[in-house]
Amino acid sequence: MDPQTPARIPIGISDCLTGSPVRFNAGHKHSSLCTEQLGQWFELVPFCPEIAAGLGTPRQPVRLVGEPSAPRAVGTRDASMEITEQLLAYGETVAATHPHLCGFILMQKSPSCGMERVKVYQDNGQPAPQTGSGLFAKALMQANPLLPVEEEGRLHDPVLRENFIMRVMVMAAWKQLGEDGLTRVRLIEFHSRHKYLLLAHDPDAYRRLGRLLANLRDCDLQRLAEDYFADLILSLKRKASRRSHSNVLEHIVGHFKRALAGHEKSEMQSLIEQYRLGMVPLVVPVTLLKHHLLNHPDAYLDSQAYLQPYPAELSLRNAI
Structure with a gap:
């Protein structure tokens, strides 16, 4: 190779x-x-x-x-x-x-x-x-x-296939973190990259894991990391709904509130609503968001696994 x-x-x-x-x-x-x-x-x-x-x-x-x-x-x-x-x-x-x-x-x-x-x-x-x-x-x-x-x-089943591959990718990222060496900074960065993905699948776990990582100063880092990932990967097994995906899309749009023109905001909101109602697949609003991200770079959004959780060529979001 x-x-x-x-x-x-x-x-x-x-x-x-x-x-x-x-x-x-x-x-x-x-x-x-x-x-x-x-x-x-x-x-x-x-x-x-x-x-x-x-x-x-x-x-x-x-x-x-x-x-x-x-x-x-x-x-x-x-x-x-x-x-x-x-x-x-x-x-x-x-x-x-x-x-x-x-x-x-x-x-x-x-x-x-x-x-x-x-x-x-x-x-x-x-x-x-x-x-x-x-x-x-x-x-x-x-x-x-x-x-x-x-x-x-x-x-x-497109929903089950997308969920399985998404969890495989998260598992691979976690194993890579272990190979790179677990540190408090790397754990926080890992969580930050997966926050919107977690929010789409389990809002309660999103809040719970955020609290878990709020103070890492005096903890047993290895044990806390094991508890964290067990909660994360099992929470991601829950199927995300159109409503929860729409909620995440709205959060992401909020990062562009000063960058987008009025008609661009309206178009984005319209596509999110169409997705929520089942008129278009998830790939449609996500593609437009990624287009805006190219025009208006944002380091935090660019790191988000939610926007590209697996190879785009798999077309997993074309049917959910």
């Missing part, structure tokens, strides 16, 4: 989604969304927990059996073939040995990789009323509860 080319952000992924023939029938579940769209911008790191558990291809399918809260992973034809402990252990291992991952994309409905809504069967062979999680996915998420995780099927 060219030393001037920045490394792509690593995201874990169920290997079958990359096109690898690792499923029980020696097939795959190739996702062009993942490999062709996201793969251009992120390093997809594949994992197959069933292969890691020692199963080959083709193989006897596995399903979840027992209590939905703590099911076992057993063969569909031969229940004596059980890989429960292997899947759980592999989830913990991946979490421990791949701390560089900034997100994970899982295969839905899989007894190993499904994030939620996975069928669990009773001992009589009938599906239980409650569903569960794939055992690898469950162990991975329990071992690293802050890691942004989504299922490939859910990523076809």
